Amino acid sequence: MAQSHPLILKLLASSVTAAGRAGKIIRDIMSRGELGIVEKGKNDLQTEADRSAQRCIIASLSQQFPNLTIIGEEEPSHCEVPSDWLVTDCDQDILSKQCPEELLDVSDKDIVVWVDPLDGTSEYTQGLLDHVTVLIGVSVKGKAVGGVIHQPYHNYKQEKDTNGRTIWGLIGLGVGGFTPMSPPSGKFIVTTTRSHSDGVVLKALEVFNPDEVLRVGGAGHKVRSCLSFSTP
Secondary structure (H helix, E strand, C coil): CCCCCCHHHHHHHHHHHHHHHHHHHHHHHHHHCCCCCEEEECCEEECHHHHHHHHHHHHHHHHHCCCCEEEECCCCCCCCCCHHHCCCCCCHHHHCCCCCHHHCCCCHHHEEEEEEEEECHHHHHCCCHHHCEEEEEEEECCEEEEEEEEECCCCCCCCCCCCCEEEEEECCCEEECCCCCCCCCCCCEEEEECCCCCHHHHHHHHHHCCCEEEEECCHHHHHHHHHCCCCC
């Protein structure tokens, strides 16, 4: 990576490619059928895909940005990472962007990277693959400023050999990786949980009185669903 690029852009660009590699690992494990499911708690599952995807992302980013603080959702692992899991390239489109002025001089000590290697684990184990996402968030001085949502199975029912899709965003720069769509005119749509509904959620839906309710699994998939109806 060229040293002339601001750190925040290099990190976001590297996160996009690392998330894509993690997505391939997730697909490969599902194809083998050896999910290695363990139960972390009530209604809280973990699979080999969660563990391996996290190792891929953290190892890749740590190699390129050794002084960053990176926090993963799963327990840390000290296992050696296969060489083909290490991603050192980055998204050139992001590097070509103009960095927001307020983020130009951000240093590594100001940044914390948050990794959810497989959001929607329950749906993953049930074969609801379009709900699965890889999430990487970036905060600067305690404030969320950007992140990446990778969909390993985007459009997989139509494309047999899909490589997925990666959506990214940065405050002051905007978003990329997808084409926004306007919602149906005059229609109020609410996205909510697929499997964790309770009285509070039901009451909120009653108050909102939406025309349509989208019940989807995974926080990343919920965000993706909302972005798909954003204004172009």
